[in-house]
Amino acid sequence: MDQHPRKSEDVLADLKQRRDRDPDIHGGRLFGLVYPSGRDDIEQLIHDVYEQFLFHNALNPLRFPELNVIEREVIEMTATLLHRTPTERHAGSVTSGGTESILMSMLVNRERARAKGVTEPEILAPASAHPAYAKAGHYFGMKLVQIPLDENFRADVAAARSLVTANTAVIVANAYSYPHGAMDPIEDLAQLAAEWKIACHVDACIGGFVLPFMEEMGIDVPLWDFRVPGVTEISVDIHKYGFAPKGSSVILHRDDDWAWLQTYFYSEWGSGLYATPAIAGARAAAPVVASWAIMKYLGVEGFTEITAGLIEATTRLLSAIETIDGIDVVGKPIGPLVALSSETLDLFGVGDELEKRGWHVNRNSDPRGLHLMLSPVHAPLIEELIADIRESVASHSASTSDEVRYS
Ligand SMILES: Cc1ncc(COP(=O)(O)O)c(C=O)c1O
Structure with a gap:
C-alpha cells in the first residue's frame, strides 16, 4: 500500500484505464465468462x-x-x-x-x-x-x-x-x-x-x-x-x-x-x-x-422473450455455418452454445483471424475447434459475426498457438 492517500478521482481514473485495457464486457465480443443481457433496464435494476x-x-x-x-x-x-x-x-x-x-x-x-x-x-x-x-x-x-x-x-x-x-x-x-x-x-x-x-x-x-x-x-x-x-x-x-x-x-x-x-x-x-x-x-x-x-422484474415472460432472441440468433449462426465449406457443428447443440470442428481447416488459425477482428473466441481441444457461447448481447451482432467467420475462413493462415485454455 502507498504511504500517502490519493484523491478518489485519481484512483478511479487509474482503475478505468486498467479496466479499459481488458476486453469490454458489454461489447458482445466475448463468449462465456460474462453473460450480458444487453438490456439497460435490467442493468439499472x-x-x-x-x-x-x-x-x-x-x-x-x-x-x-x-x-x-x-x-x-x-x-x-x-x-x-x-x-x-x-x-x-x-x-x-x-x-x-x-x-x-x-x-x-x-x-x-x-x-x-x-x-x-x-x-x-x-x-x-x-x-x-x-x-x-x-x-x-x-x-x-x-x-x-x-x-x-x-x-x-x-x-x-x-x-x-x-x-x-x-x-x-x-x-x-x-x-x-x-x-x-x-x-x-x-x-x-x-x-x-x-x-x-x-x-x-x-x-x-x-x-x-x-x-x-x-x-x-x-x-x-x-x-x-x-x-x-x-x-x-x-x-x-x-x-x-x-x-x-x-x-x-x-x-x-x-x-x-x-x-x-x-x-x-x-x-x-x-x-x-x-x-x-x-x-x-x-x-x-x-x-x-x-x-x-x-x-421478479422479468418473470417467466421476460426471460422467455430474451431466450427467444438468443435462440433466433443461434439458429441464424447454425444455418450460416452449414453453408461454409469445411466447418462442422459439433454434435447437436440444444441451446445457444455452438462448438465448431473441421477435418480440413485449421480452426485455431481461423480463431486467430477472428481475434484480429476483435472477437475473443474460445478454443476446444476435443474435438479441436472453436467454442461460441452466445449471450443476448450477441443477437444484434450475429450477421457481423457470420461475415467475419466467412472472411476468417477465407483468409486464415496456420495457427500461432496450440494452447487451449478454459476462458
Ligand atoms: C456446465 C457448467 N457447470 C459448472 C460451471 C461452473 O460454474 P462457475 O464458473 O460459476 O463456478 C460451468 C461454468 O462455465 C459450466 O459451464
Missing part, C-alpha cells in the same frame, strides 16, 4: 439493488431475517422453475457459483455414500463434465470416473451402465455440457442411478435459465429437471443466463434430509453456534438480492 445492499452480509439469517426470506424465495423460485414440488424447508442454498453448488452436492453425495458404508466413493460423470467435479473429487476424497461420450458428444448410457459399481455415489448428467452444448440422456442416466439407489446430479449451470424458457417457447426439450424420477440434485447458475452479477448459483436437493448434510455446524470456540449452508462464511448479499429482483 441491478445497480439500484447493489446500492441498497452493497455492504450486507448474508452470513447470519437470525440478524437479517428479511434477507434470509429473500434468499429462500430465490431458492423457491428456482426450484419451482425446475418443477420441484414445494417443500417446507427450502432444500438447497444459494452459493457463490456453479463450482460451489457442485462441490456442495458432491459433499452431500459423499456423505450419503458413507452412510451406506461406502469408504471409497466415486463420482461417475460424463467426460464433458465441468472441472468442478474433478475438483470436488480432489477436495473430498472421491474418485472421478469418466463416462465416454457417444457420437453426438452425449454421455454413453451403455458405457455408464458398465462403469457403475457399489462405490458409485452419484451419476452426473449435463443439461447441457460446456464443451459441446450437448444434452445428456438424463432420463436414462437418472433411471440407472435409481436402479442402484444412488444420486443423480444434473448440472444445469448453463441450461437452468435457458431450457425452461425454450420449453415455454414451444421447443421440444427432453425432460431433464425434477420431473425426471431419480434426479436428486440440480445445480443452476443465476449468474449465467439469469443475468445476475457474479456470485449467484443455486444448488437444489429433491430430498430435504440429504440437503442438511451440506450444512456445517460448530460451537466449540467461545462465541456460540456457527452454522453455514455452504463453503463461504461471510458472503455478499447483493448477488442474492439482485437475483431475486431480476426474477
